[in-house]
């Protein structure tokens with residue numbers, strides 16, 4: 001039986017507010033201690049369980065009795081946008097094995113560490129190009145628009161075989177698709193637009209393939225009957241949106257975090273080889289997938305002192321797990337020297353982020369280049385955080401140098 | 402006692418989801434297959450200096466595809 005925890009409502013509306021832009025909601029601390037499995041109320045009035053301890057979050061994500069299949073009754077959606085985003089043919093990240101594994105494995109070669117490492121020179125070139133654009137702007141300039149958003153957009157466009165010239169089209173629809181401020185219709189329309197867009201590209205790759213992921217899906221998988229066109233669209237859409245939104249938000253928030261912790265920034269500038277470790281700590285500290293990972297129980301399961309009944313929804317909170325003091329001492333301290341590698345910012349279990357090698361390399365190169373080239377980088381007024389996004393980020397980050 | 406001791410380190414590509422965490426932790430011990438991006442073992446009995454990295458890889462592996470210790474951990 002759960003006891004009321006401090007001043008937290010019995011079944012609070014989820015997502016909780018985050019008054020501190022660079023910290024998860026403070027209620028997580030109390031919940032973790034007193035109600036590690038807690039009832040929450042979602043936007044549509046339905047109830048789900050929120051799990052906040054590192055151990056419990058990891059065990060949900062490795063337990064296949066917690067299904068990722070968004071078509072099942074009881075699957076929890078945190079906003080109309082997230083509900084609409086899996087419209088059309090369900091993408092593989094909202095499927096269970098064996099279908100999930102079958103489709104994911106068509107992509108593991110493209111995203112494996114050595115293939116991503118081989119892209120370093122191209123990624124560096126893209127970063128250098130946008131850095132020049134940034135330098136050409138009057139100060140203060142918006143780091144999100146000039147640097148954080150275009151870099152991962154250009155990288156995933158190149159990898160996937162999507163023309164970067166279309167970036168305004170796919171960025172605006174990607175954002176509307178995932179915003180809590182969008183209506184179900186707005187979000188659903190974005191999905192329709194993006195599916196059509198990718199469908200058109202796929203059609204042209206069938207006759208004129210290039211050296212890119214979309215061409216390989218069409219030529220090696222669709223033409224052989226392993227995937228149909230609807231799966232190609234769902235997969236392309238997932239890669240395009242997951243590939244730019246998340247990393248863009250991470251780049252901008254990382255810069256805000258480093259500039260807000262001058263002693264950490266100085267340590268990183270003094271020893272650029274710390275960047276790998278710093279990126280892991282930024283991933284932990286920022287935990288941008290802030291509304292957590294949704295699952296639905298397939299049978300009655302005991303966890304965190306409660307019984308989750310078959311058909312009940314569960315949200316495994318990434319930020320709460322990554323700020324669990326049992327696993328990360330004084331989690332509120334941003335410390336680029338700590339060993340943060342056990343964070344679960346990319347999830348855990350069979351759905352752990354496919355694009356993580358790419359995200360790591362992009363973050364390393366973007367941050368290293370920015371700090372090296374702009375020794376006087378500083379925040380200007382007017383930062384606008386974006387708590388309504390499914391992936392936490394910033395709308396604007398004005399900087400000067 | 403057993404005649405054929407289990408190797409110190411083993412991987413199961415069937416469970417692997419190609420996250421690459423093992424390759425980043427211990428690049429001399431793990432690789433990803435050129436064709437499928439799934440885990441391959443480069444060295445089932447890595448020297449002591451590489452064992453901490455291999456253990457770390459097993460702890461970080463999201464899909465439980467790495468087994469450390471075998472029958473005769475040292």
Ligand code: HEM
Nearest residue numbers: 093239242243246247250289345346347351353354355359
């Ligand atoms: C810092 C940036 C990123 C973060 C924090 C992040 C986070 C995540 C998380 C938490 C999941 C697990 C979702 C779940 O279990 O339901 C995930 C899955 C996924 N991510 Fe990322 N991601 C990032 C960058 C990328 C990039 C660059 C791509 C590139 C294409 C990508 C593609 C994917 C895909 C395809 C999945 C689904 C994997 C599956 O279900 O098997 N992500 N990501």
Ligand code: SF4
Nearest residue numbers: 417418420421423462
């Ligand atoms: S860490 Fe595990 S899942 Fe990731 S590539 Fe290595 S064996 Fe596969």
